[in-house]
Amino acid sequence: DTGVSQNPRHKITKRGQNVTFRCDPISEHNRLYWYRQTLGQGPEFLTYFQNEAQLEKSRLLSDRFSAERPKGSFSTLEIQRTEQGDSAMYLCASSSGFGFSGKQETQYFGPGTRLLVL
Amino acid sequence: RKEVEQDPGPFNVPEGATVAFNCTYSNSASQSFFWYRQDCRKEPKLLMSVYSSGNEDGRFTAQLNRASQYISLLIRDSKLSDSATYLCVVNKAVSGGYNKLIFGAGTRLAVHP
Numbered sequence: 001d002t003g004v005s006q007n008p009r010h011k012i013t014k015r016g017q018n019v020t021f022r023c024d025p026i027s028e029h030n031r032l033y034w035y036r037q038t039l040g041q042g043p044e045f046l047t048y049f050q051n052e053a054q055l056e057k058s059r060l061l062s063d064r065f066s067a068e069r070p071k072g073s074f075s076t077l078e079i080q081r082t083e084q085g086d087s088a089m090y091l092c093a094s095s096s097g098f099g100f101s102g103k104q105e106t107q108y109f110g111p112g113t114r115l116l117v118l
Numbered sequence: 119r120k121e122v123e124q125d126p127g128p129f130n131v132p133e134g135a136t137v138a139f140n141c142t143y144s145n146s147a148s149q150s151f152f153w154y155r156q157d158c159r160k161e162p163k164l165l166m167s168v169y170s171s172g173n174e175d176g177r178f179t180a181q182l183n184r185a186s187q188y189i190s191l192l193i194r195d196s197k198l199s200d201s202a203t204y205l206c207v208v209n210k211a212v213s214g215g216y217n218k219l220i221f222g223a224g225t226r227l228a229v230h231p
Contacts, residue, residue, distance in 0.1 A: 033219075040126070040223065041223050041224075042122075042205050042207075042221030042222050042223050042224055043162065043205075043219075043221050044221070045218055045219065045220070048218070056218070091161060091162075095217065105150070105217045106164055106167075107164075107217065107219060108164075109161040109162050109163070110161060111160070111161050112161050114159075
């Protein structure tokens with residue numbers, strides 16, 4: 001399977017613990033996105049990487065959240081001191097694109113990591 | 119006001135029915151438009167892009183009206199397998215040229231025998 005993969009698929013943690021999620025994008029894709037989706041809502045943009053550079057962070061990404069893509073391949077999303085409000089599905093998506101706007105660029109989503117904070 | 123608004127539904131239709139979903143967006147600078155499909159507890163998957171001239175893919179037809187900032191999806195001859203949530207998605211134009219996707223909350227479709 002050469003699609004986007006995410007690990008773990010499910011995570012249950014206690015409030016105050018730290019959690020880390022991993023995303024492996026499609027291998028030739030230079031763009032990587034993280035989204036968060038809560039029940040009954042569409043995915044909300046969290047952050048974007050072009051290669052290893054984090055080019056945008058949503059204000060949804062508080063200082064407890066940090067994301068990295070150290071070698072421009074896989075990415076990690078860490079949540080420190082988790083809160084019950086962090087419970088959501090965390091989705092990663094990747095695409096190929098080379099910097100010109102308006103292109104009908106397709107983002108391919110991974111299966112997501114479902115986080116439950118007790 | 120949300121940037122992308124959809125009727126949440128659910129739309130309960132019999133097999134074979136024709137059903138239409140509508141969506142409005144607020145950012146007139148949006149450049150690309152999409153419909154994604156999301157099955158329960160799964161990731162969103164691209165159903166189709168939406169072009170100004172309208173486009174069709176089998177039983178699915180998408181239309182875009184830039185003047186009214188309105189997008190539609192028509193499904194003909196509904197199948198049980200069409201039951202899912204349909205997400206209206208627009209590209210928010212940002213510097214750097216990448217696609218920052220703004221999702222609607224989705225419209226739920228339930229097709230019954």
